[in-house]
Amino acid sequence: MKSTHHYCVIMAGGIGSRFWPLSRVEKPKQFVDALGIGKTFIQLTYERFARFIPAKNFLVMTGENYKDMVLEQLPALSPDQVLTEPCRRNTAPCVAYAMYKLRQMDPEAVAVVTPSDQYIGNDEAFLRVMRGCMDFARERPVLLTIGISPTYPATGYGYIQARREEGQDFTPVMRFKEKPDSRTAMTYLSEGNYYWNSGMFVWSVGAIIEALRDHLPEVATRFESVGMAYNTPMERALVNQAFTDCPSISIDYGVMEKSDRVYVRCTNDLAWSDVGSWGALYGLLEKDIRENSASGASRVNLTDSNHNLIKVTNPKKQVVIDGLSGFLVADTDDVLMICPLSDENRIKAVIEKASSKD
Amino acid sequence: MKSTHHYCVIMAGGIGSRFWPLSRVEKPKQFVDALGIGKTFIQLTYERFARFIPAKNFLVMTGENYKDMVLEQLPALSPDQVLTEPCRRNTAPCVAYAMYKLRQMDPEAVAVVTPSDQYIGNDEAFLRVMRGCMDFARERPVLLTIGISPTYPATGYGYIQARREEGQDFTPVMRFKEKPDSRTAMTYLSEGNYYWNSGMFVWSVGAIIEALRDHLPEVATRFESVGMAYNTPMERALVNQAFTDCPSISIDYGVMEKSDRVYVRCTNDLAWSDVGSWGALYGLLEKDIRENSASGASRVNLTDSNHNLIKVTNPKKQVVIDGLSGFLVADTDDVLMICPLSDENRIKAVIEKASSKD
Numbered sequence: 001m002k003s004t005h006h007y008c009v010i011m012a013g014g015i016g017s018r019f020w021p022l023s024r025v026e027k028p029k030q031f032v033d034a035l036g037i038g039k040t041f042i043q044l045t046y047e048r049f050a051r052f053i054p055a056k057n058f059l060v061m062t063g064e065n066y067k068d069m070v071l072e073q074l075p076a077l078s079p080d081q082v083l084t085e086p087c088r089r090n091t092a093p094c095v096a097y098a099m100y101k102l103r104q105m106d107p108e109a110v111a112v113v114t115p116s117d118q119y120i121g122n123d124e125a126f127l128r129v130m131r132g133c134m135d136f137a138r139e140r141p142v143l144l145t146i147g148i149s150p151t152y153p154a155t156g157y158g159y160i161q162a163r164r165e166e167g168q169d170f171t172p173v174m175r176f177k178e179k180p181d182s183r184t185a186m187t188y189l190s191e192g193n194y195y196w197n198s199g200m201f202v203w204s205v206g207a208i209i210e211a212l213r214d215h216l217p218e219v220a221t222r223f224e225s226v227g228m229a230y231n232t233p234m235e236r237a238l239v240n241q242a243f244t245d246c247p248s249i250s251i252d253y254g255v256m257e258k259s260d261r262v263y264v265r266c267t268n269d270l271a272w273s274d275v276g277s278w279g280a281l282y283g284l285l286e287k288d289i290r291e292n293s294a295s296g297a298s299r300v301n302l303t304d305s306n307h308n309l310i311k312v313t314n315p316k317k318q319v320v321i322d323g324l325s326g327f328l329v330a331d332t333d334d335v336l337m338i339c340p341l342s343d344e345n346r347i348k349a350v351i352e353k354a355s356s357k358d
Numbered sequence: 359m360k361s362t363h364h365y366c367v368i369m370a371g372g373i374g375s376r377f378w379p380l381s382r383v384e385k386p387k388q389f390v391d392a393l394g395i396g397k398t399f400i401q402l403t404y405e406r407f408a409r410f411i412p413a414k415n416f417l418v419m420t421g422e423n424y425k426d427m428v429l430e431q432l433p434a435l436s437p438d439q440v441l442t443e444p445c446r447r448n449t450a451p452c453v454a455y456a457m458y459k460l461r462q463m464d465p466e467a468v469a470v471v472t473p474s475d476q477y478i479g480n481d482e483a484f485l486r487v488m489r490g491c492m493d494f495a496r497e498r499p500v501l502l503t504i505g506i507s508p509t510y511p512a513t514g515y516g517y518i519q520a521r522r523e524e525g526q527d528f529t530p531v532m533r534f535k536e537k538p539d540s541r542t543a544m545t546y547l548s549e550g551n552y553y554w555n556s557g558m559f560v561w562s563v564g565a566i567i568e569a570l571r572d573h574l575p576e577v578a579t580r581f582e583s584v585g586m587a588y589n590t591p592m593e594r595a596l597v598n599q600a601f602t603d604c605p606s607i608s609i610d611y612g613v614m615e616k617s618d619r620v621y622v623r624c625t626n627d628l629a630w631s632d633v634g635s636w637g638a639l640y641g642l643l644e645k646d647i648r649e650n651s652a653s654g655a656s657r658v659n660l661t662d663s664n665h666n667l668i669k670v671t672n673p674k675k676q677v678v679i680d681g682l683s684g685f686l687v688a689d690t691d692d693v694l695m696i697c698p699l700s701d702e703n704r705i706k707a708v709i710e711k712a713s714s715k716d
Contacts, residue, residue, distance in 0.1 A: 021676075021678075297694075301708070301711060301712045303697075303708060303711075312694070314692075316692055317691075317692055317693065317694060318379075318692060318693045318694070318712065319693075319694050319695075320379075320693065320694070320695040320696070320697070320708060320709075320712040321695075321696045321697065322696070322697035322698065322704065322705075322708045323697060323698045323704075324682075324685070324696055324697075327682070329694075329696065331689070331694050333675075334672075334674055334675055334676060335675065335676045335677075335678065336655075336670070336675060336676070336677050336678070336687075336689050336694070337677075337678040337679075338678070338679045338680070338682055338687065338696065339661075339678070339679065339680035339681060339682075340680065340681045346680065346681075347680075350659070350661060350678060350680045351678075353659060353661075354659045354676065354678040
């Protein structure tokens with residue numbers, strides 16, 4: 001049963017280019033079918049939550065230029081469910097906007113806030129975990145985060161240090177940690193009470209608005225002042241002004257790290273990934289017996305080639321590769337990129353240089 | 359001065375796929391700008407000969423489906439200068455057709471017969487050599503070939519064994535040799551009187567028709583029988599019948615190897631290549647300081663990459679390559695091919711497999 005008080009806010013404002021040339025400023029990662037399964041990340045995200053949240057209870061936060069793409073990819077949503085930021089102000093103003101608007105719609109709302117571009121391998125576990133979180137947050141004025149049991153000393157994720165409490169699903173958070181260096185990440189792993197910060201939050205609108213007032217009054221007051229105009233024709237203009245006046249600050253830094261009501265739901269069975277690099281994507285993809293993953297082409301001939309990730313966006317294209325191993329080959333209408341798959345920093349540098357306009 | 363009795367017959371019937379995916383059955387090598395200089399091989403061939411042969415004295419022999427492409431690429435020619443073969447019968451019937459037709463036009467014609475897809479680096483030397491050949495052939499009933507002094511023991515060319523005659527430009531041919539194995543090729547080189555068979559011939563129509571009658575009567579009689587119909591509206595139908603009735607045989611095997619009036623003009627300064635492989639093409643191209651040759655793309659970013667041949671047919675495409683060395687990267691509208699550049703046989707095998715329709 002889907003609760004009418006349950007809401008989902010999908011944060012889809014990212015303009016990342018980690019999957020350049022597959023993702024671009026004009027079509028960021030969340031709108032791309034990087035897994036080659038016929039669904040984009042935002043579609044997968046929507047479907048995951050739509051199992052327990054009614055379609056009309058979704059909000060998508062995105063940039064003005066992506067609104068049409070959201071509506072095209074999520075046809076179950078109406079235009080007034082896609083909210084746009086007039087300018088980029090990081091996540092806190094965005095969350096504040098959504099929460100004040102939700103409170104005006106439903107003061108009993110319990111909301112999950114989620115990135116739009118993650119991968120979850122175990123949908124059943126996800127459903128179970130999220131339902132537990134919604135219940136937990138409905139009954140208490142807490143700010144709940146989802147923490148992923150680390151499987152390796154990742155340096156690409158932030159960490160959540162939880163209080164050591166055996167046998168509890170929900171644990172108070174001691175501290176949030178920035179992306180660590182490799183050595184620190186290994187310490188975290190051996191400590192045992194550190195979790196990857198998934199970027200998903202669950203809370204009642206009452207709890208998050210109280211926390212915003214306490215810790216980010218310069219954001220809270222601006223969205224408070226929109227008042228009764230939420231969900232009226234006046235909302236747009238007033239919210240745009242509020243955004244413009246807000247400082248740029250993340251919800252993690254502005255609220256989560258400061259509140260003493262933050263809990264983490266630790267889990268190890270979501271098969272979660274933020275798919276933050278070509279290498280991470282390669283790890284998730286189905287591969288042939290020689291560890292090649294090729295998708296998007298009409299025909300692929302591989303000879304003496306192993307451990308390659310091959311992504312083609314023209315379904316009429318044939319790919320012929322001989323004697324190439326450990327490479328990323330990404331071919332779009334206007335870019336052909338070939339580089340070693342294993343070194344994330346190198347790919348990043350290559351992308352930075354190649355995607356600059358000069 | 360261009361002699362009105364000098365003619366050039368360009369053989370453009372090849373359907374080779376050595377430069378697949380750049381060249382295709384639909385657009386064979388001679389019609390491709392493989393050198394990336396804005397001119398195709400047949401255009402370069404035409405221009406080379408047009409320096410001493412009038413435009414109206416050219417004939418191009420090609421397949422029916424390539425006629426429009428020839429006329430498009432050689433706008434100086436009129437449609438009746440482009441002759442088509444109704445079926446593939448190797449070179450002897452094709453040469454016979456052109457020569458009988460020429461004789462009907464001009465019994466004093468001296469003709470050079472040339473492939474349409476070769477590279478000549480030294481146009482001045484070429485002009486000098488060819489003029490000498492035309493003069494030599496006008497005055498004697500000889501069949502003249504152009505022999506290239508070998509610079510390495512190539513196994514991809516046929517060889518011409520010349521009689522040892524010091525200080526002569528034109529030497530009688532002792533024997534034609536098929537493409538040798540590597541060991542034999544080295545013997546040829548050390549012998550000193552072996553030359554690469556360029557596939558270019560020079561002769562008067564009288565000499566070649568006499569030789570055809572002597573050595574290939576089954577071909578000669580068929581084109582002889584077209585008689586007065588050459589250069590009339592009846593030519594087409596009668597020639598098509600002649601072709602169909604002819605055996606499939608090469609002019610080399612059918613005439614050149616049998617006649618005792620064959621001479622070779624040996625030369626070492628044409629900078630000649632038949633550009634018979636991707637590797638041969640790479641050798642001819644301009645390269646950057648790291649021995650990369652990239653052409654056809656709007657922008658190329660190369661990092662830690664050496665000795666690559668990169669060919670792109672979409673001028674709006676950007677190429678980004680990191681950590682790749684010694685590879686051929688060929689990108690067309692419908693094929694992306696990546697394979698080691700050094701191993702010709704390997705490329706051949708890959709192309710064969712990839713270009714098959716199954």
